[in-house]
Structure formats: structure tokens, C-alpha cells
Amino acid sequence: MTTLLCLIYGAVCIVAFRFLRVPLTKWTATTAVVGGVFLIGAILVVMNYNHPFSKDGRIYFYATPISPAVNGQVVEVPVLANTAVKKGDVLFRLDPRPFEYMVRRRQAALADAGQNVAERQAALRTAQASVQSAAASRDQAKGDYDRHAAANRNPRMSPFSAEQVEDLRNAYLASEAALAAATAQAEQARLAANSQIDGIDTNVAQLDAELERAKFEFEQSVYRAPTDGYAAQVFLHPGMMAVSLPLKPVMTFIHTDRQIFAASFDQVALQRVAEGDDAEIAFAGVPGRVFRARVTKIVKFMAEGQLEPAGSLLSPTASFGPGRVIAVLEPMDDLSAFELPGGATAEVAIYTSHWSEFALIRKILLRIRSWENFLVFER
Numbered sequence: 001m002t003t004l005l006c007l008i009y010g011a012v013c014i015v016a017f018r019f020l021r022v023p024l025t026k027w028t029a030t031t032a033v034v035g036g037v038f039l040i041g042a043i044l045v046v047m048n049y050n051h052p053f054s055k056d057g058r059i060y061f062y063a064t065p066i067s068p069a070v071n072g073q074v075v076e077v078p079v080l081a082n083t084a085v086k087k088g089d090v091l092f093r094l095d096p097r098p099f100e101y102m103v104r105r106r107q108a109a110l111a112d113a114g115q116n117v118a119e120r121q122a123a124l125r126t127a128q129a130s131v132q133s134a135a136a137s138r139d140q141a142k143g144d145y146d147r148h149a150a151a152n153r154n155p156r157m158s159p160f161s162a163e164q165v166e167d168l169r170n171a172y173l174a175s176e177a178a179l180a181a182a183t184a185q186a187e188q189a190r191l192a193a194n195s196q197i198d199g200i201d202t203n204v205a206q207l208d209a210e211l212e213r214a215k216f217e218f219e220q221s222v223y224r225a226p227t228d229g230y231a232a233q234v235f236l237h238p239g240m241m242a243v244s245l246p247l248k249p250v251m252t253f254i255h256t257d258r259q260i261f262a263a264s265f266d267q268v269a270l271q272r273v274a275e276g277d278d279a280e281i282a283f284a285g286v287p288g289r290v291f292r293a294r295v296t297k298i299v300k301f302m303a304e305g306q307l308e309p310a311g312s313l314l315s316p317t318a319s320f321g322p323g324r325v326i327a328v329l330e331p332m333d334d335l336s337a338f339e340l341p342g343g344a345t346a347e348v349a350i351y352t353s354h355w356s357e358f359a360l361i362r363k364i365l366l367r368i369r370s371w372e373n374f375l376v377f378e379r
Contacts, residue, residue: 061342065249287373
């Protein structure tokens with residue numbers, strides 16, 4: 001920008017001295033030079049403070065490292081590298097047989113658990129019937145013993161021998177023990193039959209969860225595109241083992257459903273730039289065109305100031321850069337007619353509400369920079 005302003009001022013001086021016949025003396029020349037230094041310096045200070053400029057504009061896109069959720073052998077890779085795919089399109093398939101076998105195994109175990117539930121309910125009813133039978137036997141034995149014992153209480157009339165009464169007493173005590181054992185077995189059967197969570201048998205609930213997990217793993221044997229985009233770095237081939245390791249992805253997926261444009265500015269831009277300010281973008285790949293934009297967000301943090309847990313203390317002599325402020329912009333013009341890949345660079349100018357008269361100079365300079373993009377020289 002400084003060079004452009006100097007060239008423009010030099011052209012104005014040439015026109016003044018040569019075509020407007022301004023006398024060229026040591027005073028006029030000195031005045032032109034000193035005045036130019038102060039004029040250009042003032043313009044730069046006001047513009048840079050109130051209408052900041054950046055060469056670091058860029059279209060940012062999202063990329064996802066693709067790692068399968070399950071381990072398996074690759075049997076098919078229908079996707080081609082850098083070919084557009086839709087959300088839900090198949091990227092690769094794993095051998096589904098191990099997962100199918102696991103689903104069947106879990107289904108069989110779940111069916112067996114359901115049968116066991118019916119068996120435990122039947123065992124509970126049997127145990128409850130046994131308790132009722134033992135209680136009836138106990139009551140009968142107790143009645144026989146009580147009648148014989150009551151009849152022998154009169155010493156003059158003892159129709160039953162002492163051995164008969166003692167045998168009935170022993171039978172009564174045995175029936176009491178049998179009732180206690182039947183009651184304990186019934187309680188054990190009740191606990192087994194009523195082991196539930198949310199009204200479902202615990203074993204059935206556990207096996208049902210394992211079945212759902214097996215079905216999920218079976219579904220994950222087919223990996224589909226999470227969004228619209230491209231699959232990059234497709235080095236996967238049938239026969240390879242795909243392992244669920246986050247640090248070893250099998251391919252990279254580029255999302256096209258969301259992109260952002262951001263640019264970095266000197267920290268002084270924080271004092272004037274605000275969300276909603278107008279801006280203009282000049283892409284390096286679209287020379288001669290300037291696109292309208294609007295500031296949507298000013299990131300209030302810089303990477304140079306972050307603190308992370310580490311095993312060493314911070315050093316006051318650590319070499320941290322000054323850092324730049326990041327502004328997120330939303331293009332207002334339609335960019336779909338232009339080939340602007342993710343990562344495309346651009347120059348950006350933001351126009352604040354302060355000293356708006358100098359915004360015209362910034363706009364002129366940005367358009368000159370845009371036309372300079374035609375001057376491409378291959379090395």
C-alpha cells in the first residue's frame with residue numbers, strides 16, 4: 001500500500017511540474033518531498049487505524065480424519081479420491097460376516113434369556129405352591145399333636161401313650177422345618193424371578209444391550225459419508241485391515257457444507273473494528289474483482305497467549321510473537337460462479353464508521369491490488 005501511495009503521489013508531482021508548469025526549484029522540490037512524506041504518512045496512519053487491511057485472508061474448510069468405529073478387513077472401496085459424494089454415500093465396506101455372526105449369537109442368547117425368564121416364573125409358582133402344601137401339612141400335624149396332647153392332660157384318663165404323643169410332636173416339628181425350607185426356596189425363586197430394571201429382567205436387559213451393540217457394530221462395517229464433500233487421500237484398498245485407531249485414519253474427508261472466511265489483522269484493529277462493519281475481499285484467484293463482505297465475529301483471543309498444562313514452567317525469555325487478531329467475515333456477493341477452492345487466499349479491507357472519508361482511498365488501493373493479480377509470472 002505504501003508503494004502504491006508513493007507512486008500515485010509521484011505521478012501527481014510529475015503532472016504538476018511538467019504539465020501544470022509549476023516551477024521546479026529547490027523550494028518547490030523540498031516542499032513536494034516533505035509534504036509528500038507527511039501526507040502519505042498521515043493517510044497511512046488514519047487508514048491503518050480506522051480501515052485496516054490484511055493480506056492473510058483465506059477460505060477455511062473442515063476436514064475429518066476417517067477412522068472406522070470397528071476393526072475389520074476391507075472388502076470394497078467404492079469412493080474415488082477427490083470425487084464429490086453426497087451425505088450417506090458409501091466410502092468403504094468391511095467384511096460383514098464377523099458382525100453378522102455376533103448379531104446372531106446375541107439374538108440366540110437373548111432368546112435363551114427370555115426362555116429362562118419363563119422358567120424362573122414357573123419355578124416361582126412351584127415354590128409358592130410348595131409353601132402352601134408345607135403350610136397345610138404343618139397345620140395338620142399341629143392339629144394332630146394338639147389333640148393328642150390335650151387328651152393326655154388328664155392323668156386318670158390317658159387314651160394315648162406317651163410315645164404316640166412324642167411321635168406326633170416330632171412330626172409337627174418336622175413339618176415346621178419343611179415349611180421354613182419351602183419358604184426360603186420360594187423367596188430365592190422370587191428374587192431370581194423379580195431381578196428387574198425398569199420392569200425388564202436384568203439378564204434380558206443386559207443381553208438386549210449387547211445385541212444393540214452388535215447391531216451397531218454391524219452397521220459400522222459400512223462407513224458412509226457424514227456430509228456432502230470429498231474423500232481425499234484414499235489409499236485404502238480391499239484386503240487391507242482397517243483398525244479403529246484415531247491416530248491412524250484410513251482417509252481424510254473434506255466437508256463442503258460449511259466453509260468460513262477469516263483474515264488476521266494487527267492488534268490495533270481491535271480498537272475500531274466491530275461486528276457488522278462492511279468489508280471487501282479481493283481474491284488472488286479472481287483478479288480485477290472485489291467482493292462485498294461483512295464482519296460477523298472478532299475472535300477475542302490469540303494463540304500466542306494460551307496456557308496449556310506442561311511439565312516445564314513458562315520462561316520470561318520465551319520467544320512469543322506479537323500475535324494478530326482474527327476476524328471472521330461473511331461474503332455478501334455470490335461466489336458460486338467462481339472457482340474458489342478451500343484455502344484460497346485473498347486481501348481484505350474493513351471499513352469502520354470512523355474517518356469514513358479515507359475509506360475511499362482504501363477502496364481504490366484495494367482495487368489496484370486486485371488488478372495486480374493479473375500479473376502472474378511462473379517461475
